[in-house]
Every structure is written in C-alpha cells, then in structure tokens.
Amino acid sequence: MKFNALVSALAVSAIALTSGAAFADVLDDVKAAGVLKVGVKADYKPYGYRDPSGAIVGIEPDLAKDVADKLGVKVEYVPVVSSNRMQFLEQGKVDLMIATMTDKPDRRKVVNIVDPNYYSSGTNVLSSKKAALKEWTDLKGKPVCGIQGAFYNKKTGQEFGANIVAFKGTAEAYSALQQGSCVAFVYDDSAIVAKTKDPEFADYEMPLKTIDDAPWGLAVQLGEDNFKAMMSDMIKGWHKSGRILELETKWGVENTPFAKAMHEKYK
C-alpha cells in the first residue's frame, strides 16, 4: 500500500516535471517575438509617467529596458494602473510587471513576485497643519483621500476607521484635499515629502509616523520559474552596481534608505 502510494506520488511528480518542461517558456516566446512587453505605470511620476511626446519614461521603464537589453529584444511598455496590473500579467498581456506594486503575501498567490525586492516605500498622509493630526487613529470617521487600487486604502479604512474617498489620479486627490473634501491624503511617503516642498502646499505637512515601510516587487506569471530566476539575478545585479541609486538621481529622487542598504548588502 505504502509502496503503491510512493509509486503514484513519483509518477505524479514525474508528470508534473515533464509537463512543466514541455510548457512553453515565456522567455522563448519573448525571444521569438523579439519584443518584451512590460507593464509599467504611466501616471506615477517619477517611477513611470508620460512625457509630452506620449512616450512612457521613468525609473521603472529604464529598469524594463535593462531587462530587454539583456534578452536582446525590443521593449514595449504597456501602461497599467493599480487596479488592473495583476490581471494584465495573469492574462499574458504583459510578460513582466514593474509597476510600483507593494509586495504582499496575498499578491504572491496571484503573481510570481521576484526576490529580492527592487524598491521600497512607506505610507503616510499629507494633511493641513490646521487639522493637527497626531496619530493614525485621529483619522477615525473622517474622509481621507486616496488613489484607486492602492493597498493602504484598505488598511487606513479598516484599521484606523477612516472613510476612504478614492480618486483616479494624484492631481484630483490633491485638489480634493485643498478644497477640503477630505482631511488628509494617504499616499507614498516619498511623494508626500516632495509635495510638502511645493509652495502651494506650504500649509500642509506629513504629521504621522510612516507605516508599512513595505518593499516593492516586480512580478512574472505564476509558473515562469526560469524567467523568475533570471529576474532575480537582474535585481541582484542592479543592487550590486548601484543602478537603482543611479536611476533615482537621474529622475530627481533623493536616494532612499532601502536602495542604499541593498547596495551595501550586495556590493
């Protein structure tokens, strides 16, 4: 009986192995097509945004270009938003997703997030100095602006009891904040720090402690383990060579502690 179970287990794993090998590798498809389709943000300066000619530029498109160069193919940027990026990858509309996505356990079940993480950011709020927020719990029962599809909306809403008002883009959210539609705008801390330096937002501050300093993950489709291994090496290479730090400087972001620490670690 035991023996039988062992044999069948072996048979099953053998089938799984062969079928895994027979399954067309996305790397072969990419090389055959000569194009690597990468899902990037087109509305998130400076990580991925459009220039006036319509081309998508930024830190993440540059990283995607590195991958395409390594494979010796052309790169095609597919603009994604937070609410559809994982579906695009699942459906195969994109081969690789580098779209400011925070690495979360539930997301790892849907897409294949590559280790190590390539970037990191935390969550904070921008609010008027008059609102005098001290703690995250001060947001309870108050309207708070957010961006559609951002993971911290849920947390801000459920844990701290804020009423999230989600907008399509940052301009709309900043405008709503100025008009007083919400007491605070919950967003990435690096963007908020930059915004508080804007003279128009002189009366605004980042009053709370940054939470969820969470790493960002780039992802490939589930099951694409060859591609994942290759991307893992690429990320290590980026950290080793200081490519991320270099891109931050190129696109006008102060070097983040995460990027510096990773550079030290892999140097």
Next chain:
Amino acid sequence: MARPEFKTDLPVMLAPPERRQGEPLRIKLWHGIALFGFCVLSSTYVFADDTQAPASALSVLVKWMPLLLSGFLFNIVISFCSMALGTIVGTALGLGQISLIPVVKSSSWFVTQFFRNAPWLVLLFFAMFLLPFEFDLGFVVIPFPDWVKAIIGLSLPVMANVSEVVRGAVRSLPSGQWEAAESLAYTRQQTLWLIILPQCVKRMLPPWMNLYSILTMATVLASVVGVSEVMTLTGEALAAEGGRTDLLAPFYSFVLLIFFVYCYPIARYTVYLEKKFAVKD
C-alpha cells in the same frame, strides 16, 4: 412672409399664423468665443495670485496639446468603428423586429430591449472582461487589444438604438405604401428593399446622427477600462506635471472644448436635416 390678401364679405378661414420663424435658439460664433473665454478665465483664476508658478497653465497645456489631440483622434476612431459595427448589426436587428416570423421577431425585440436598457458603462465592462485578449485560431493568433474590445462594448448599445430607429422609421411610413406595393404585386422583400427602406433613410438620418454624437461623447468611458484615449492621457499628463492642482481646470476644459467643437457641427447639421426632411402638412 406676406400672406395673400382676400377681399370678400363672406366668412373665410385664414391659414393659422406661421410659428417658428427663424431660429430663436441657435449658437452663434460669439457664443463659442464666450465659452472659450470662460474656460480660459476659469483656468487662469486658480493661479492668478500665484506669482511664482513654475510655468503658466496655458504653456503647459500647449506642451501637451499634440498628445491630447492624438488621443482625441483615437476617440474618433473608436466612435467611427463602433458606429459602423453598431449600424450594420442594428439594421439587421431592426429588420428582424418587423419580421413576420414570430421567433425572429420576438428574439430581435428581446435583444434590442435588453441592450437598449443597459447602462453603457456596464456593457463596456462586460465586453472588457468577457472577451479574451487574443483569439487563437490554431494557425494564427489574432490579438484583441483593449481598444477593439471598447469598440465592441460601445457598439452594443448603438446596435440596440439603431434597431429601434430602423423599426420606428419603417412603422412611421403610411400603411398606404405597403398596400399600394402589394396591389402592384411586389413581394414583401421587394417592397421592403425597393419602396420602404429608401423612404426610411432620410427619416433615420437625424436620429442616427444624434446617436453618433452621443456615442462620441461616450467614448471617454473607455478611459475607465484603461484605453489610452484622451481622458486617460489627460490624467497621465496631469500626473506627469506632478499633480499640480491649478492644471485640472485648464486640462479638463480643453477636453470639453475639443468635444464641443467636434460634436456641435454634427448637432447643427442634424437640426438642418430634420427641418429639410420634416413632413409638411
């Protein structure tokens, strides 16, 4: 218009005075200029007191204008294709509605009513998430990008509305046309193609153009499902400018204006055709 003078002692019935002389409500050139001025003013108002603005909203808008206009061109392409697809299928459906075969008639009626009474955005979402992103025909793979799905999604309500337009136009013809054709021994098919439909075309034209206008304005819905049309690009341009709130009004006003400039002549021409084809009694 001078009415003929009658000189008689007998009581006579005069023609009623003609109403609707001229066009009391018609947008003139100065309306357009006023609208444009309003948009410019409302957009400049926001940052009027801001002396150290990095770049004026207008100059930023001019910088992005080519991209936005190319996005608008995409909206027009979507509207053209949806209209063409919707008209072809809708006409067939409309003829199905006046069919003498009960099954065809009732099923056409059902399909028409179903799609005519569904929100456009919901139909668009259905098309987006139900259609695959590519069709594998075994030997060739036909890609099915988002904008093609948007065309299909938007053509569904167009189809249902065209179907009603066709049915209404056929019904609006005096029954004498059918009877006369029958008495001349035309078959039903001949009557339809040679007598009824040619007369319907001019009746259908104004509502059909109205529908096109509405469809064009509805193409911005495609931005919700991630098609890179003018609304999406506007949002992305605003993000690229670092979320400057003073740019919101000018950018969205610009989008408003280009749609108005495109749709208003269509509306005018529709009114002209309606007058031209109006049945005079």
